[in-house]
Amino acid sequence: MxxxxxxxxxxxxxxxxxxxxxxxxxxxxxxxxxxxxxxxxxxxxxxxxxxxxxxxxxxxxxxxxxxxxxxxxxxxxxxxxxxxxxxxxxxxxxxxxxxxxxxxxxxxxxxxxxxxxxxxxxxxxxxxxxxxxxxxxxxxxxxxxxxxxxxxxxxxxxxxxxxxxxxxxxAYKLLTEEVDDKPYKVMTTLMQRLEQRGITIRKINMKNFDAEVVGVRKVYNEAWNKNMGFVPMTDKEFEYLAKDLKLILDPDFCMVAEHNGKVVGFSLGIPDINEVFIKIRKGRLFPTGIFKLLLGRKKIKSMRVIALGVLEPYRKMGIEACFYGSLIQKAREKGFHSAEASWILEQNDMMNRALININGRVYRKYRIYQKAIG
Known part of the structure; x- marks a missing residue:
């Protein structure tokens, strides 16, 4: 029973x-x-x-x-x-x-x-x-x-x-050696053009992390607000998530676009910490899991591109290509063999085309289900 x-x-x-x-x-x-x-x-x-x-x-x-x-x-x-x-x-x-x-x-x-x-x-x-x-x-x-x-x-x-x-x-698989180099090759030229329009692209400033979170949160809640099922994150929810991510964040994989000092886009890649978690029995950090975590982080060689968004008035100006180019460059410099870009709504044509254009391939699918209960 x-x-x-x-x-x-x-x-x-x-x-x-x-x-x-x-x-x-x-x-x-x-x-x-x-x-x-x-x-x-x-x-x-x-x-x-x-x-x-x-x-x-x-x-x-x-x-x-x-x-x-x-x-x-x-x-x-x-x-x-x-x-x-x-x-x-x-x-x-x-x-x-x-x-x-x-x-x-x-x-x-x-x-x-x-x-x-x-x-x-x-x-x-x-x-x-x-x-x-x-x-x-x-x-x-x-x-x-x-x-x-x-x-x-x-x-x-x-x-x-x-x-x-x-x-x-x-979810798209991006192999470092197979990904199309075009975003990387045109990145310098694009960044120069953007700077002429008052737009700069830089790494996240970890010393000013709390202020960075405020700017990124505003972009997140605006850039994704037309996606199916989206709900804006409260200040506390976003700060909670940011605090967790800060523990594994590599600033080389977190880029911010600004227009005259206002954040208008960001990209976030994080090392795939699951390469370590898979070895931590029952998810317990103590007594030995914490050592596996600390030692294993340095050996991670794959990542997840978790977010890449630009405010609507600034799209198709080359910011997205600069983000991709920077991720490709840093992944190769650090010896990463692959990345997963996830997740992307199946009806998000712009993001799906962008990933296909740099030789990304769909290798996993996830489904959200529904059922009437009224």
Missing amino acids: IQVERVTTKDQLRQFIDFPHELYATDPNYVPELFIAQRDLLTPGKHPFHEHGKVQPFLAYKGNKVVGRIAAVLNGNHNAFNQAQDGFFGFFDSVEDAAVAAALFDTAEAWLRNKGADTIIGPVNFSTNETCGLLIAGFDAPPVTMMTYNSPYYINLYEQAGFTKKTDLL
Whole structure:
């Protein structure tokens, strides 16, 4: 018999976070999330999402054994910005059993329906500003940092439960030696032309990090605001994310474009810290995980291009090409063999063309599903 219970205690929260470690114990591509990061993300008062959103995690049991998990998410800012009554689910994991998955989905749907939602969308943890999407193609290697991973059978669990496609998210592979050199070759000329128009491109200033975050946040909330499912990040949410990223940030991969001192674009690449996390047992930094993290960071040779955006009035002026050129240059100088550019909405023609034009190829796909529950 399957029982689904609310997560209300610290011990249940630990079970909730640890369940995937057991589920994927024999999967060589599974990368454990850091326990402390997941705990804080799911704890009201720790993560700023909880100031405007509601989250209820659930665990599924067969007897005393955990066989699945899910979190129902109500994102007040999303619904206000998009004038919708959407509900979300995230942190879904289940054994290969349609009945377990159905029990979890039904429970999340009932909780969201009770809160006034008429649609359930996911997986998102907690919005498209965090990790999201079900991996549907490209199961042959570990995920890169801040990207999801799941077994192929999840696709059937979702579709058997009545979920249908909302949109697909694309991840591109960029091999350092195969990427087209054109952005790099024209970068100097483009930068000179931009400077004549009062636009400069520079590395992020780590000594003035807090001020840089303010400028970048404004661009993020404006440059992506027409994307499907977008919700602006609050000041506290963006600062929380920036604080986490600062721990692994390489300023050579973080570029800022300014027009007369105003930030009008930025690009962000981060070393693929999952190359280290995959070796940290159950996501625990102590007692030995912290040493693996500190020593392993220097050996990372791949990266993820996590964001590249320019305010609309400044697009197609050459800023994007300069960002790509700088990333290519620095990746080669540092001996990086590859990068993943992710994620890109399948309908974002401009970004998809740009990546294809520099010899990027789609090698993974993620899907966000939806279902009417009203």
